Amino acid sequence: MNKNLQPQITLNNGVKIPQLGLGVWKSTNKEASQAVQTALHNGYVLIDTAKQYGNEKGVGEGIQAAMQADGVKRDDIFLTTKIFNGDQGDYDRVRKAFEKQLQDLQTDHVDLLLEHWPVTGKYNETWRAMEAILKDGQARAIGVSNFDNGRMIDLLDHGTVTPAVNQIEVNPNIHQKDIVDFDRQQGIHIEAWSPLGSGKLLTNSVVKKIAAAHHKTPAQVELRWGLQHGIIVISKTIHEQRMRENMQIFDFELTPDEMNAIDGLNQEKHAIWYDKFKWSGNPNGVDDYVATPENW
Template identity: 65%
Template sequence: MDESKTVTLNNGLTMPKVGLGVWKTTPAEASQMVATAIANGYRLIDTAKQYGNEAGVGAGLQKGLAENHLKRQDLFVTTKIFNGDQGDYDKVRSAFNDQLERLQTDYVDLLLLHWPVFNRYNESWRALEDIYKDGQAKAIGVCNFNVAHLTNLLDHAAINPQVNQIEFNPRIHQPETVAFCQGNHIQLEAWSPLGNGQLLTNPVVKQIADKYGKSSAQVELRWELQQGFVVIPKSTHSNRMKENMAVFDFKLDADEMEAIAELDEEKHSIWYDKFKWSGNPEGVEDYIARNEII
């Protein structure tokens, strides 16, 4: 099967379809994961200030580049603006410069607002637009924005987002957000593409996996790729990393796509619904102070 392993964003930048996520890893773990991933052919690495491991990712990037004789432009590096830095133009710019230092690079390929922090994201976006214009980010986007957030952002933005990174897997589809992004040429990217592994033993998924001689994880990733998503599964093991990349040599048919789609419960995989980050009456400051918004 001859299939491109990249997508083209609305500004013309190409982005790998499969990357490595490093949430919930220490700096030391992230460093080793990133270096191992690069050796296994990964070119997209996704981190965030909130993860607390940007310095580890930066070290892993340098090691991976040196050991594999690659250049910085061979990689696609993503990080995100911390919620506590949002809402003040100068603070966003200053905090992002510190992020670049930790990542040991003078630019990122994609910079995202980590959450639509209530009454702050439009001012934060203004900073991202200038970061983009200055060449410190090759593309800019958002995470976890729904239709209301995106509509409001587009009403104020000079530059439309290139990417919206949302939770998407067989258990949570967010169809309204997906349709809006597709209709507005905003690339969708799936975090938690394996849904915390909650459906890896599901008989529907396992039966399809057995048919193709693939793992359940590969089937779920393939299901997302065929819907146009970029995916960033997390793995600390070299063999699993290789497995997660080996998803371009088979294709699910329409019945299989529908069978997996029917597993939808519209349930977030972790903790999502208890946080009122998008407009809470208690005040967003309390949530930021408690670092409860990842």
């Protein structure tokens, strides 16, 4: 598919972001490199990674390979990465760590930089550094990930730049409507990770019936559902055939009744969550913080 035909969303600072992207969570550097090159070859524009994934070098290599093989230009790509939790809370540490991320990605800027998690006591200072990164042109837009409404309000109270994006889990099994509605009132766009809910609804009879009616796969229907709700969708795969299938969701439209039927599948259940979400990378090199849904 011609990348120019893909739908785009205009963020609150005027930057345009493609509405469908490739995620590389749980991919090795080798897998990420090949996946990114393959995705760009097949018309993808938006690539989403993070320092936490441990594959920024692979993503950078994949971009360079696509440039050489297919003539892809850096300006053709919308590249997203995230500030590592262990780097948060200190202005200078955030800036220094991000410089290394740019080196690994082999670029002088990213198109969207996200704060990966709202680390208690650290996310406001992290945001201050990200605002400077934005001002210096090392990121075209900045946003957050996994922020609930309380943390978002606090961030808005302390920052001077409204986040362009909040990347959270959204799929037919979990809508997080309170967060979606609040963020949209602030001009913050929603970006969905796990848009297929780890495949939990791919065998659902409602989804399968709708898919058959459109001669599409259940996965294509679920991704289309996200697009029609105005959500930016990040789908993770390393398989070329699935990448191609994911790109074939712009030639059909779900009816209002079909959208309502899929809406009715909501159970507000996370497909993926972290009871003990740990990270390293602190100045003393140890894990000294545990984030859970209760102690964000």
